[in-house]
Amino acid sequence: MHKPHPDLDLDKDPRYVADVTGKEGLESGIAVSFNPATGEPIAGVKLDTADSYEQTVAEAQEAFKRWRTVPAPVRGEVVRNIAVEMRRLLEPLGELESIEVGKIRAEGIGEVQETIDIADYAVGLSRMLGGKTVPSERPQHRMMEQWLPLGLVGCITAFNFPNAVWGWNAMIAAVCGDVTVWKPSLLAPLTAIATNNIADRVATEMGHPGIFRLVIGTDDEIGERMIADKRFPLISATGSCNMGRHVGQVVAGRLGRCLLELGGNNAVIVDKDADLDLAAKSTVFGSVGTAGQRCTTSRRLIAHKDVVDELVGSMARAYKTIKIGDPLEDGTLVGPVIGQRTVDAFESAVEQAKAQGGEVLVGGKAHKPDGLGGWFVEPTIIRAPANNELPIAMDETFAPILYVFTFDDLDEALRMQNSVDQGLSSAIFASDVRTTERFLNVDGSGSDCGLAYVNLGTSGAEIGGAFGGEKDTGGGREAGSDSWKAYMRRQTCTINFGSELRLAQGIRFE
Numbered sequence: 001m002h003k004p005h006p007d008l009d010l011d012k013d014p015r016y017v018a019d020v021t022g023k024e025g026l027e028s029g030i031a032v033s034f035n036p037a038t039g040e041p042i043a044g045v046k047l048d049t050a051d052s053y054e055q056t057v058a059e060a061q062e063a064f065k066r067w068r069t070v071p072a073p074v075r076g077e078v079v080r081n082i083a084v085e086m087r088r089l090l091e092p093l094g095e096l097e098s099i100e101v102g103k104i105r106a107e108g109i110g111e112v113q114e115t116i117d118i119a120d121y122a123v124g125l126s127r128m129l130g131g132k133t134v135p136s137e138r139p140q141h142r143m144m145e146q147w148l149p150l151g152l153v154g155c156i157t158a159f160n161f162p163n164a165v166w167g168w169n170a171m172i173a174a175v176c177g178d179v180t181v182w183k184p185s186l187l188a189p190l191t192a193i194a195t196n197n198i199a200d201r202v203a204t205e206m207g208h209p210g211i212f213r214l215v216i217g218t219d220d221e222i223g224e225r226m227i228a229d230k231r232f233p234l235i236s237a238t239g240s241c242n243m244g245r246h247v248g249q250v251v252a253g254r255l256g257r258c259l260l261e262l263g264g265n266n267a268v269i270v271d272k273d274a275d276l277d278l279a280a281k282s283t284v285f286g287s288v289g290t291a292g293q294r295c296t297t298s299r300r301l302i303a304h305k306d307v308v309d310e311l312v313g314s315m316a317r318a319y320k321t322i323k324i325g326d327p328l329e330d331g332t333l334v335g336p337v338i339g340q341r342t343v344d345a346f347e348s349a350v351e352q353a354k355a356q357g358g359e360v361l362v363g364g365k366a367h368k369p370d371g372l373g374g375w376f377v378e379p380t381i382i383r384a385p386a387n388n389e390l391p392i393a394m395d396e397t398f399a400p401i402l403y404v405f406t407f408d409d410l411d412e413a414l415r416m417q418n419s420v421d422q423g424l425s426s427a428i429f430a431s432d433v434r435t436t437e438r439f440l441n442v443d444g445s446g447s448d449c450g451l452a453y454v455n456l457g458t459s460g461a462e463i464g465g466a467f468g469g470e471k472d473t474g475g476g477r478e479a480g481s482d483s484w485k486a487y488m489r490r491q492t493c494t495i496n497f498g499s500e501l502r503l504a505q506g507i508r509f510e
């Protein structure tokens with residue numbers, strides 16, 4: 001049985017259930033979290049009910065009334081101390097992620113670092129949440145915008161970023177004066193409890209209890225309740241396109257605001273003058289990192305016909321040296337996928353690709369590393385037939401499969417890249433500035449994605465930029481730049497400091 005790291009205080013949380021068999025169904029009121037590397041249960045988590053949800057949201061409303069009165073820079077001090085505490089607990093928290101979702105240790109720790117980075121960013125932001133003063137058309141009038149706290153933010157997260165996606169939302173929301181109620185994935189509830197408890201403990205010790213809340217439950221009982229709940233002016237939801245399509249409609253139906261961060265089907269274009277070594281290394285990381293379970297994973301490689309063989313040859317050699325296994329062991333580069341459903345989806349995609357004329361160049365099978373009973377697959381490269389027709393590549397299979405296409409002319413490559421439903425991340429490797437500028441064309445005819453990289457792979461965003469994607473990726477933007485505006489209410493204020501009534505547009509009403 002897993003022993004939680006003592007500094008994380010997981011076993012002191014009233015939701016934590018140490019002794020589970022793994023056979024408990026959700027109807028027992030407990031969700032069991034499994035270690036995907038071993039297939040064994042880690043611990044259980046007591047699920048919220050309609051009543052406990054109601055109590056949490058009612059308390060969050062009361063906390064919001066207090067929190068919004070705290071000056072933004074003082075809110076920033078709370079976030080600064082959360083970042084200090086996250087730094088102290090960086091390793092145990094990162095390792096818990098490795099145990100619960102199978103990320104290799106460096107990536108688990110890297111994810112917590114991302115929360116620390118966004119917290120640092122939010123601290124600075126807490127002194128910069130200003131609005132504009134706008135020239136009024138009327139004498140002795142002043143017009144200005146101010147940004148006000150929004151209220152409760154319902155934060156729904158996917159299993160694959162069980163810490164940082166909350167961080168992107170909750171750290172920014174906190175300095176904006178909002179209270180975050182987090183509904184994590186049932187595949188990673190332990191990381192959520194440990195993470196939220198750190199933030200809640202720090203804020204409570206500083207005299208601000210109840211700003212970070214957690215509800216853990218099934219989509220039917222808790223998820224649906226939250227998205228339909230008018231007390232949440234903003235629902236920020238990360239996950240699959242299917243989930244987002246539904247959540248977006250329900251929230252729109254009550255005229256709420258949605259921030260959607262959904263699936264991706266990201267391509268890397270490699271032109272004939274590219275630095276092939278750089279392109280190969282970046283694309284290997286982009287396609288096999290996190291076992292292909294990032295929204296920004298490179299899923300399609302579109303390579304010029306003159307370089308495709310050399311590029312794919314060197315990537316295939318690299319793939320064959322990748323150590324698949326225990327994510328906590330030194331040297332492992334690919335850990336498990338999250339569960340059997342992903343192994344099934346992987347096998348089905350490989351079979352469909354073969355039936356559609358694809359050729360498996362590397363991998364293609366489920367895998368069982370020695371001594372581990374969990375869920376693993378081989379990182380896989382599949383080459384599309386010469387006519388580039390491979391319909392399965394239009395889907396996001398959340399596993400490490402890279403489909404290879406070939407092009408002759410850049411417009412054709414861009415057309416292929418933009419031909420999928422999603423629009424999250426995109427990359428080009430090329431040396432000619434005319435090629436890279438065509439890819440980034442300011443007229444909008446280049447990449448249609450929210451993220452566009454030149455001589456960098458599709459995954460591994462920095463928090464300073466706005467993160468998110470277009471089309472079926474949902475249009476949301478989180479993290480840096482002006483993403484904070486989604487968490488605040490804009491008020492346009494006009495002040496008449498004269499003594500005459502002056503109407504806009506010169507209207508006379510006498």
Ligand code: NAD
Nearest residue numbers: 157158159184185219223224239240243261262263264295
């Ligand atoms: P998922 O859609 O199965 O679940 C995501 C979250 O939505 C979970 O918390 C789930 O419980 C919740 N949910 C599902 N139905 C709901 C409902 N009816 N009401 C309320 N909540 C509901 O996704 P997943 O398998 O956990 O994650 C993988 C997917 O997430 C991939 O498609 C990936 O690309 C995407 N993702 C996107 C980003 C991004 O920033 N764009 C980041 C990470 C993951």
